[in-house]
Amino acid sequence: MSQSKKIFTRMCLNNWGGINHKVLQFNEYVNLFSGKSGSGKSTVMDAIQVILYGSFSPTFLNKAADDAKNRRSVLSYLRGEQKDGSANRGDCDFCSVIALEIEDTGSHTFTCIGIAFEVRKNDSEIKRFVYFSHSGRMPEPSYVTADGFCYSNNDIKKLVNTRSQSADRRARGDVNRIYASKEAYLGTLYDVILGYIDPNRFITMEKSAIALRMTNGTGQFIRDYMFPKSDSGTIETISEQLDAYRQIREKIEDMRKRIELLKEIKESGQELVNIQSDIVMAETMIRCIDIEDMRAKIQAAEDDKKRIEEEQDRLSEKADDIAGQQADLQQEYIQVCADLKSSDLGSKKDQLRELEKRSLMLTDNSRQKEITRIVRENGPITGEMIAERLHVTRSALRGDLAVLLSGEVIAARRRLGYYYLGGGEDPAAAEIRSCTAEACMSRPVLVNADSNAYDAAVLLFTEDIGTLFVGKEDDVLGVVSRKDLLKSAMGREDLAKVPISMVMTSRSKMIYAEPDEDMVSIAQKLIDYEIDCLPVGTFRDVEGERKFQLKGRISKTNITRLFLELGKGRR
Numbered sequence: 159m160s161q162s163k164k165i166f167t168r169m170c171l172n173n174w175g176g177i178n179h180k181v182l183q184f185n186e187y188v189n190l191f192s193g194k195s196g197s198g199k200s201t202v203m204d205a206i207q208v209i210l211y212g213s214f215s216p217t218f219l220n221k222a223a224d225d226a227k228n229r230r231s232v233l234s235y236l237r238g239e240q241k242d243g244s245a246n247r248g249d250c251d252f253c254s255v256i257a258l259e260i261e262d263t264g265s266h267t268f269t270c271i272g273i274a275f276e277v278r279k280n281d282s283e284i285k286r287f288v289y290f291s292h293s294g295r296m297p298e299p300s301y302v303t304a305d306g307f308c309y310s311n312n313d314i315k316k317l318v319n320t321r322s323q324s325a326d327r328r329a330r331g332d333v334n335r336i337y338a339s340k341e342a343y344l345g346t347l348y349d350v351i352l353g354y355i356d357p358n359r360f361i362t363m364e365k366s367a368i369a370l371r372m373t374n375g376t377g378q379f380i381r382d383y384m385f386p387k388s389d390s391g392t393i394e395t396i397s398e399q400l401d402a403y404r405q406i407r408e409k410i411e412d413m414r415k416r417i418e419l420l421k422e423i424k425e426s427g428q429e430l431v432n433i434q435s436d437i438v439m440a441e442t443m444i445r446c447i448d449i450e451d452m453r454a455k456i457q458a459a460e461d462d463k464k465r466i467e468e469e470q471d472r473l474s475e476k477a478d479d480i481a482g483q484q485a486d487l488q489q490e491y492i493q494v495c496a497d498l499k500s501s502d503l504g505s506k507k508d509q510l511r512e513l514e515k516r517s518l519m520l521t522d523n524s525r526q527k528e529i530t531r532i533v534r535e536n537g538p539i540t541g542e543m544i545a546e547r548l549h550v551t552r553s554a555l556r557g558d559l560a561v562l563l564s565g566e567v568i569a570a571r572r573r574l575g576y577y578y579l580g581g582g583e584d585p586a587a588a589e590i591r592s593c594t595a596e597a598c599m600s601r602p603v604l605v606n607a608d609s610n611a612y613d614a615a616v617l618l619f620t621e622d623i624g625t626l627f628v629g630k631e632d633d634v635l636g637v638v639s640r641k642d643l644l645k646s647a648m649g650r651e652d653l654a655k656v657p658i659s660m661v662m663t664s665r666s667k668m669i670y671a672e673p674d675e676d677m678v679s680i681a682q683k684l685i686d687y688e689i690d691c692l693p694v695g696t697f698r699d700v701e702g703e704r705k706f707q708l709k710g711r712i713s714k715t716n717i718t719r720l721f722l723e724l725g726k727g728r729r
Contacts, residue, residue: 162264164352170272170300172308173247173254175201175235179308181300186263201235205256208232209272210347212340214284233284236277251278253308255301260351268295269333269351271343274314289343290314291333291351292321454657461660526558526567530578533568537577544576589724595680596673598720599694599710602627607635611661612653615643625691627708628662634706636662639690665706670695673709677720680712690714 169182176198191199204219211218214232236254238246257272269291276286288311297317301309309317315336322334333351337343348355525548532544541559545552559576562568570576604627605614614626618640629635642661647653671680671692680692691713697706 162262165261165263166258167261167268168259168296169202169206170255170257170259170296171202171205172256172301173236173238173252174205174256176238176240176246177201178246179300179302181296196241200230204230204235206258209256209258212273212289212343212347233277233281236275236284247277249279251276253277253310255309255314257296257301259296267293269293270296271347271351274301274309274311276311286311288314289337289340290318291335291337291343291346292318293333294321294324454659458657458660462664526562529555529558529562530567533576534578537568538571538574539577540575590720591676591678593677593720594673595671595675595677595692595694595712596709598677598716599673599712600716602631602693602708602711604629604631604634604708605638605658607658609658610654611643611646611656611658614638614658614661615647615653618643624713625711627693627711628658631708632705633700634665634668634693634695634708635659636664637668637691637693638662668693668706670706671712672696677712677717681717684714684717 165186166184168184171177171180171182173179182202191202193199200219207218208214216229216231219230219232237248239248240246254275254277255272257270260269260271261267262269270293271291272289274288274290275284277284301314303309303313318334318336322332333346335346337346528548529544532547533539536543541552541555544559545555548555559568563570566579568576569579603617603621603623605617607629609628617626618624624640626638627634627636628638636659638658638661642663643653646656646661669683669687669689669692671683671694673694673696683692684690691711693706693708694710694712695706695708697704699705
């Protein structure tokens, strides 16, 4: 069990020297004050001496600073006077507080001691001050009001009174006091707070230590300041014990460093073992993954082979059917030719010549010729627009339009108007052919390449679609349809264990549509290949690899929607 002791934990300096407000944190054992000349080392040490001695005499200030020219005094510290003759607080009234916080390491109680000053700008000496002590730690913020001003003497008195009523009071004597004299303050400080030590001896040792220059060694310091009345044998024994203690402490520190180093080595060794174990495990997992990947590729190749064989069988059957249909068509053709020879083909040819002659006669009419030209160049066009161009009424054209319609020179369609038949194209057909895949396509739905068949089936039902695309939009690997999933399910396989790559139609066999491809061509592909949906996109080369970039999808639903919109005149 460690011996109880009194240690300085913190120090507060408010309006002292060049410091406006500062709280210093002390270490339990050693505290080093270092810095260039004028950095404030003596300022802090002199504040400690004023608190511990309670004296404002310049003789108590630090003599080790070798700064006699500055003529230091407590009043000069309070005003913040500098070497150049200026002062931080020379022309104003202000308050100042310097205080020390002391901890009893045995009872873990805290006591604060200090001095509060009130200085007027015309004061030539210190007139208004109080010595104080109180239980507990320094108030927060350290002796500064909520407005940012240092505590006045009245504020200190209120604080001491408040602490005297709190539960944080010392067991030995009342330390929550404002002292009427320096003697009363020092009596409480050295008897009650610091534990009955000799103030004169403490002050002598502290002042000597501050001014000490270790030129004669530790023994001389002990002889002069610690045991000035002891015999030389005792002093030598204590000095030797201190040297032995120092050596033991150095050995302990060396052993502690060695232990820490060994701990680091042990931890590093254990970390190395763990890393090596992780490497072995990772290599094993990589081998297992490679094996599983090879198994999946073999299974996919076998499935492809099986699918190809089935496709070959289907194509063979289809070829046989086509051969049979061809024979039937040949026979039908022979029959048609025979019927044609026996029919009234000559009369039909005469009717055709008559119609051609009639058409020629119709086109000989000048106004009908003009109408034909207008329709041919501007069709489809309404009757009102034709009448406007000919500067006649709509009713005046009824006869001419009827002749041209009966002669099949022009034709009319509701909501479109009149259009030319002499080698021209049906406007409805032209409008359908003008619709491209990009204008009619829907949003594609993709599934990750590492998914299984069950995930694909769930996605089909949730999205209410018939076709999924495998991969990413910039790299489509294949297509999965309802038929593909149904075929896999009929094999009584667990869909959750079947990779999507084993079900899909690969990219190399994928039928697709270009974004600018017309809808007539797309409809033809859907019929020819007996599929329900086409991916819309383009192939491109990326770093020497051919990839398919997906734009959308075209299904039979899209074609039906286009047909409906054209029928309702929405396009």
